[in-house]
Amino acid sequence: MSILAFRQPRERAVGGSPVAATERRPDGQGRIEGRGLAMTFAARSGPVTALESLDIDVRPGEFLALLGPSGCGKSTLLNLIAGIIKPTSGTLTIDGAPVKGPNPGCGIVFQQHSLFPWMTVIENVAFGPRMLGHGDPLSTARTFLSLVGLDKHARAWPASLSGGMQQRVGIARALATYPPVLLMDEPFGALDAQTRSIMQEELLKIWSQFHTTVVFVTHDIDEAIFLADRVVVMKTQPGGIKREVRIDLPRPRDAALIKSELFNHYRGEIFELIREETLKVFRPDNGH
Numbered sequence: 001m002s003i004l005a006f007r008q009p010r011e012r013a014v015g016g017s018p019v020a021a022t023e024r025r026p027d028g029q030g031r032i033e034g035r036g037l038a039m040t041f042a043a044r045s046g047p048v049t050a051l052e053s054l055d056i057d058v059r060p061g062e063f064l065a066l067l068g069p070s071g072c073g074k075s076t077l078l079n080l081i082a083g084i085i086k087p088t089s090g091t092l093t094i095d096g097a098p099v100k101g102p103n104p105g106c107g108i109v110f111q112q113h114s115l116f117p118w119m120t121v122i123e124n125v126a127f128g129p130r131m132l133g134h135g136d137p138l139s140t141a142r143t144f145l146s147l148v149g150l151d152k153h154a155r156a157w158p159a160s161l162s163g164g165m166q167q168r169v170g171i172a173r174a175l176a177t178y179p180p181v182l183l184m185d186e187p188f189g190a191l192d193a194q195t196r197s198i199m200q201e202e203l204l205k206i207w208s209q210f211h212t213t214v215v216f217v218t219h220d221i222d223e224a225i226f227l228a229d230r231v232v233v234m235k236t237q238p239g240g241i242k243r244e245v246r247i248d249l250p251r252p253r254d255a256a257l258i259k260s261e262l263f264n265h266y267r268g269e270i271f272e273l274i275r276e277e278t279l280k281v282f283r284p285d286n287g288h
């Protein structure tokens with residue numbers, strides 16, 4: 001599949017107005033549907049119900065952020081979508097096909113750089129296309145390294161790159177198989193504030209070319225608002241969805257947006273939602 005097939009498909013940011021997420025993905029792929037999802041872990045101290053009765057729909061090409069207090073099940077939900085773990089009950093499909101295990105239709109980027117240290121940067125990015133038997137893995141890898149601005153570092157070892165550069169390689173690697181879904185678990189959590197802000201803008205630029213469906217886990221309210229079409233705030237004990245907040249900020253977005261009145265409004269609303277849930281953990285008898 002050509003990289004051009006996904007280039008700026010139908011987004012017309014006329015007057016900066018947002019476009020419906022359903023229009024974004026020309027091939028209509030990347031739809032995630034979860035119904036009645038529950039996940040109970042058998043921990044040493046007894047069963048831990050991480051998620052219960054969770055329904056989720058993510059539209060093709062949508063950018064969804066998951067926010068919530070620590071332990072509310074964000075990573076668990078991401079791992080279910082990735083097929084890394086199986087739900088205790090409920091159904092989960094991607095483009096109508098049940099998720100039965102890890103599938104190449106999901107690219108994954110974790111917080112800690114998960115590059116293979118024994119492979120050069122370009123070999124890391126070529127790994128997925130090679131495993132899937134795609135035409136010319138090295139040429140694909142070069143294309144994606146160029147997309148994240150690291151083509152000059154193709155022959156470098158991962159350890160010689162900064163944290164931000166390693167995460168860019170991680171994004172290139174995750175996208176190099178053209179997955180309809182990109183799952184990101186606090187990918188910028190270990191970066192300093194400035195690098196993080198630039199990485200967020202870079203991610204949106206890349207996304208504007210592919211419109212891969214993104215599910216992005218973060219603890220950072222500003223990051224979630226800046227990136228997402230929709231922020232899902234999760235609740236604790238057991239984990240589920242508390243509220244969804246649609247982010248009607250114009251695209252394309254740049255860092256100046258975080259000073260706007262509307263951004264501030266979303267920040268306040270989401271802060272209160274998360275605070276309510278966090279208080280339940282710290283003051284369980286308080287009735288909050």
Ligand SMILES: Nc1ncnc2c1ncn2[C@@H]1O[C@H](COP(=O)(O)OP(=O)(O)OP(=O)(O)O)[C@@H](O)[C@H]1O
Nearest residue numbers: 041042043048050069070071072073074075076077
């Ligand atoms: N493999 C596991 N075995 C036992 N319990 C687990 C396992 N994985 C997660 N849990 C528990 O499930 C709950 C949800 O964990 P999860 O990591 O999904 O939360 P989270 O919202 O991603 O947290 P954080 O924001 O701190 O990363 C927690 O109580 C956690 O201890």
